[in-house]
Amino acid sequence: MNITTLTFAGFVLATLVLFYLVPARWQNPVLLAASLFFLVTWSWTFALIAVILTAFNFTMGLLLARGGRFKRLLLWVGIGTNAAALGSLKYGDTLIQNLALGASPDTLGTTFLTLKLLVPIGISYYVLQGISYLIDVSRGTLEPTRRAVDFGVYMIYFARVVSGPIERAGRFLGQLKRPRRVDRHVVSEAGALITVGLFRKLVIADPLFRILPEDAFAHASSLTGPEMALALLGFVFALYNDFAGYTEMVRGVGKLFGIELTRNFAYPLFSRNFNEFWNRWHISLSHWLRDYVYYPVSRWLLRRFHNPRNVLNLAVPALATMLVSAAWHDARLGVLLWGGINAGYLVVERVRAVWWGSNPPDKQPLALQRAKAGVTFGLAALAGVPFLAGVTHLRPAYGSLLHWGTLGKPDLRILILVTVTLGLDWIQSRGEDERVFLSWPMPAKAAVFALAILAIVIATRADVGAPFIYQAF
Amino acid sequence: MLERSEIRKQLHQYVCHELLQRDDYPLRADEPMITSGLIDSFALARVAVFIEEAFEVYVPDTDLTVEKMDTLDLMADQVLAHAKD
Amino acid sequence: MGDAQPGVRLDLSGMSARLVLAAASMLLAVMAALEIAGRVPSIQTQFLAPSIGSADRHVEIQVAYLDAYSERHGAPNCYFLGSSTVLRGISPSAFEDAMRQGGIDGLHCYNLGIQGMNALYAPTVAQALIEYSHPRLILYGADTAHVDPPTGHGAAQKALDSPWFQYYLGDRSPESVAVAWLRSYRYLLMLNRFFQPHFTDWWHESEKFDFKLDEQGHVHSRPADRTNPIIFESRNDDSQGAASSRFTPLQSNIDAIVQLAALPGPQQVVVGSMPLHPSYFANQPNNIQAYDRAKEKLESVTQANGLLYIPEPPREMLYDDLWLNRLHLNAVGADVFGRYLGEHVSRAKAP
Numbered sequence: 001m002n003i004t005t006l007t008f009a010g011f012v013l014a015t016l017v018l019f020y021l022v023p024a025r026w027q028n029p030v031l032l033a034a035s036l037f038f039l040v041t042w043s044w045t046f047a048l049i050a051v052i053l054t055a056f057n058f059t060m061g062l063l064l065a066r067g068g069r070f071k072r073l074l075l076w077v078g079i080g081t082n083a084a085a086l087g088s089l090k091y092g093d094t095l096i097q098n099l100a101l102g103a104s105p106d107t108l109g110t111t112f113l114t115l116k117l118l119v120p121i122g123i124s125y126y127v128l129q130g131i132s133y134l135i136d137v138s139r140g141t142l143e144p145t146r147r148a149v150d151f152g153v154y155m156i157y158f159a160r161v162v163s164g165p166i167e168r169a170g171r172f173l174g175q176l177k178r179p180r181r182v183d184r185h186v187v188s189e190a191g192a193l194i195t196v197g198l199f200r201k202l203v204i205a206d207p208l209f210r211i212l213p214e215d216a217f218a219h220a221s222s223l224t225g226p227e228m229a230l231a232l233l234g235f236v237f238a239l240y241n242d243f244a245g246y247t248e249m250v251r252g253v254g255k256l257f258g259i260e261l262t263r264n265f266a267y268p269l270f271s272r273n274f275n276e277f278w279n280r281w282h283i284s285l286s287h288w289l290r291d292y293v294y295y296p297v298s299r300w301l302l303r304r305f306h307n308p309r310n311v312l313n314l315a316v317p318a319l320a321t322m323l324v325s326a327a328w329h330d331a332r333l334g335v336l337l338w339g340g341i342n343a344g345y346l347v348v349e350r351v352r353a354v355w356w357g358s359n360p361p362d363k364q365p366l367a368l369q370r371a372k373a374g375v376t377f378g379l380a381a382l383a384g385v386p387f388l389a390g391v392t393h394l395r396p397a398y399g400s401l402l403h404w405g406t407l408g409k410p411d412l413r414i415l416i417l418v419t420v421t422l423g424l425d426w427i428q429s430r431g432e433d434e435r436v437f438l439s440w441p442m443p444a445k446a447a448v449f450a451l452a453i454l455a456i457v458i459a460t461r462a463d464v465g466a467p468f469i470y471q472a473f
Numbered sequence: 474m475l476e477r478s479e480i481r482k483q484l485h486q487y488v489c490h491e492l493l494q495r496d497d498y499p500l501r502a503d504e505p506m507i508t509s510g511l512i513d514s515f516a517l518a519r520v521a522v523f524i525e526e527a528f529e530v531y532v533p534d535t536d537l538t539v540e541k542m543d544t545l546d547l548m549a550d551q552v553l554a555h556a557k558d
Numbered sequence: 559m560g561d562a563q564p565g566v567r568l569d570l571s572g573m574s575a576r577l578v579l580a581a582a583s584m585l586l587a588v589m590a591a592l593e594i595a596g597r598v599p600s601i602q603t604q605f606l607a608p609s610i611g612s613a614d615r616h617v618e619i620q621v622a623y624l625d626a627y628s629e630r631h632g633a634p635n636c637y638f639l640g641s642s643t644v645l646r647g648i649s650p651s652a653f654e655d656a657m658r659q660g661g662i663d664g665l666h667c668y669n670l671g672i673q674g675m676n677a678l679y680a681p682t683v684a685q686a687l688i689e690y691s692h693p694r695l696i697l698y699g700a701d702t703a704h705v706d707p708p709t710g711h712g713a714a715q716k717a718l719d720s721p722w723f724q725y726y727l728g729d730r731s732p733e734s735v736a737v738a739w740l741r742s743y744r745y746l747l748m749l750n751r752f753f754q755p756h757f758t759d760w761w762h763e764s765e766k767f768d769f770k771l772d773e774q775g776h777v778h779s780r781p782a783d784r785t786n787p788i789i790f791e792s793r794n795d796d797s798q799g800a801a802s803s804r805f806t807p808l809q810s811n812i813d814a815i816v817q818l819a820a821l822p823g824p825q826q827v828v829v830g831s832m833p834l835h836p837s838y839f840a841n842q843p844n845n846i847q848a849y850d851r852a853k854e855k856l857e858s859v860t861q862a863n864g865l866l867y868i869p870e871p872p873r874e875m876l877y878d879d880l881w882l883n884r885l886h887l888n889a890v891g892a893d894v895f896g897r898y899l900g901e902h903v904s905r906a907k908a909p
């Protein structure tokens with residue numbers, strides 16, 4: 001069930017009606033039932049896998065809380081099982097093919113179930129949630145929940161199961177335990193988030209994906225530098241709006257049920273360095289990686305090699321973090337290369353900070369800040385080439401970027417949609433977040449709302465809506 | 474028994490000397506360091522290891538956040554909170 | 559289960575619909591302004607022809623002109639249907655004049671020849687036009703397309719797939735109703751088209767053709783076409799060469815033309831044979847014979863089904879200067895042929 005469809009809207013409405021009609025103690029079971037139903041609309045298998053992993057993590061949490069000699073072993077079994085589930089279900093085909101040095105699954109004569117399964121929806125996201133839950137319980141920073149229903153909602157809550165955000169158990173389960181109130185302010189905020197999310201997805205991202213040549217990277221050598229740069233710009237903006245739009249929508253839906261989901265994007269296009277970028281882009285994943293990979297690795301190394309200038313301290317945490325991030329996205333070589341390049345950027349910034357001290361962007365001249373934002377974005381986009389193009393088309397893609405002799409035929413539509421995105425982000429950066437529009441005077445608010453609804457209706461006259469990109473991860 | 478003022482003083486010294494590399498920087502106890510970009514969030518790993526060594530207090534990774542470590546005051550709160558653990 | 563679940567309380571007190579109402583009012587105002595602009599001729603002509611949701615831009619322009627014609631003169635009560643030979647080759651004003659002189663008055667004819675249209679689509683297009691304006695007369699111009707299978711061009715299919723045509727074929731979905739009734743909606747659809755992948759191709763489709771339309775659907779060729787004599791040399795100078803197998807009449811096409819007689823409504827249906835320049839069959843005596851047989855078959859079948867059939871005019875009536883190329887008449891030729899058709903139809907006292 002695609003969340004930009006009227007079917008999904010009907011499903012949410014029906015769930016809301018039921019949710020508010022039942023007594024309080026039945027509200028979470030309603031959410032869980034709705035979430036299971038949502039998964040079943042994708043596939044019974046997906047729902048079954050989600051239930052199995054949820055039950056596993058719930059049980060492991062209770063076992064870990066008991067402590068004992070085998071606590072550490074249990075933790076690694078828990079992490080390993082989650083990772084193995086993700087690895088086999090998501091990467092099984094790729095790994096088997098890579099191991100067989102390119103032989104097709106048919107010639108291998110295997111009958112592995114994984115070769116026939118589609119990647120279960122949301123597994124990348126709820127596996128990370130399961131792992132973080134087990135680690136937090138194991139460390140004693142989180143009491144394991146004894147409410148199986150609440151834990152089920154935490155793991156597979158329909159509003160966020162498809163593509164996140166990746167929630168933390170303490171924050172999410174804490175909400176479920178508290179009395180909440182959904183009043184007209186919350187409904188307004190939800191409306192603003194859903195509207196902006198739909199606008200990003202349907203008016204910006206989908207048209208961009210339609211306009212951009214599918215084979216831009218396959219035929220990179222036939223593109224001029226400006227054409228390739230524009231295509232790359234378009235892909236990055238399409239990806240950003242697709243994912244940011246999705247997150248805004250699910251946050252809005254979550255609010256209607258009294259659940260605050262984590263913000264996932266904070267105008268990353270204006271980031272002035274990569275540290276800032278990774279605190280603004282796919283925030284829930286970045287922070288997960290920071291808390292469960294970067295910090296533990298960094299602290300472990302710092303305890304052993306006290307000198308912060310030690311090359312291991314400088315390079316390993318960033319490399320480990322970005323490679324885990326890359327592997328989480330996909331096992332393709334191009335994606336791993338993307339992770340490596342971004343790790344390189346972070347290492348350069350670490351070296352600079354460690355050698356010369358901090359250089360707060362806020363204290364620099366505005367022009368310099370803007371220039372740095374441009375450079376950061378440019379470097380991030382360049383790192384995105386292997387992610388988007390794969391290693392096969394890497395050389396022609398980078399090669400075409402060097403040919404700026406002729407302008408070629410730049411597509412004005414891409415520039416228009418890029419400008420709209422920048423405008424939207426700029427407006428949101430003036431306020432707290434996407435809900436900045438709510439603080440505007442009524443005529444301005446109504447005009448923006450009318451324009452957004454009109455744009456969404458007109459944009460959806462297209463035949464087919466593109467699926468969410470991050471759903472594929 | 475750890476005194477808040479002492480904790481703050483040592484943290485102040487560490488941040489200015491090691492992270493900012495400016496001993497004379499007039500860092501206030503309530504001045505946001507991470508949100509202002511004075512230090513980046515990745516540097517919190519170094520702060521955490523310093524806290525471990527200076528105060529023998531372990532601040533969990535999940536508490537090394539902007540919300541809990543943005544100012545010297547907040548850092549001191551974390552040290553005191555986890556000192557009781 | 560543990561301690562009691564606190565739950566979520568819904569409290570919508572104080573909630574007002576002011577924002578939604580204000581936004582709705584603004585939307586209505588914008589739509590109203592666009593609607594007025596789209597119906598005032600002096601403003602309308604400043605805009606691009608709006609979209610009807612078709613993948614064929616040329617048909618959209620034709621429908622826009624059809625609407626403009628309807629607003630100025632009332633809805634047409636007479637249509638010319640067929641392919642580009644009809645579009646270029648029959649002048650509505652010349653036809654009307656001839657009909658008037660033959661004692662049949664009150665006809666407002668509109669030329670809706672569609673580039674590349676095959677006979678198979680004729681009944682469906684006719685049905686939509688019957689629903690649009692209940693015409694008195696539909697004249698179908700049969701040409702080589704009545705022996706050909708549908709071409710890859712697919713313009714007619716693209717036209718029929720559009721919400722506009724679908725509305726007049728009975729579809730009452732919100733999309734079809736909006737496109738049929740709201741000019742403002744059609745203008746907004748242009749924004750949608752702009753962000754479609756093949757916008758450039760779609761946009762330039764209408765520019766591929768070397769003529770302009772007026773609000774009667776009448777084609778205006780380039781001025782040079784009127785005076786530039788066509789030199790009909792070897793058969794290799796254009797793509798309108800024909801293999802001998804081409805002129806076997808397709809029964810499905812003939813059936814489709816005959817189906818025009820069975821359409822609901824009191825309209826008279828006339829089938830006219832569109833002329834071809836003799837050089838079309840240069841050095842191909844087999845093709846000439848095959849095409850003649852195809853025309854004979856069409857004539858006998860249509861007449862057997864009660865349709866008035868008008869054969870091609872004599873060769874000497876359409877001399878070389880009246881031709882744009884081997885297949886299409888120029889504007890002067892369209893006048894001559896339009897008059898010829900009008901004379902024959904009025905003589906037969908239709909409608």
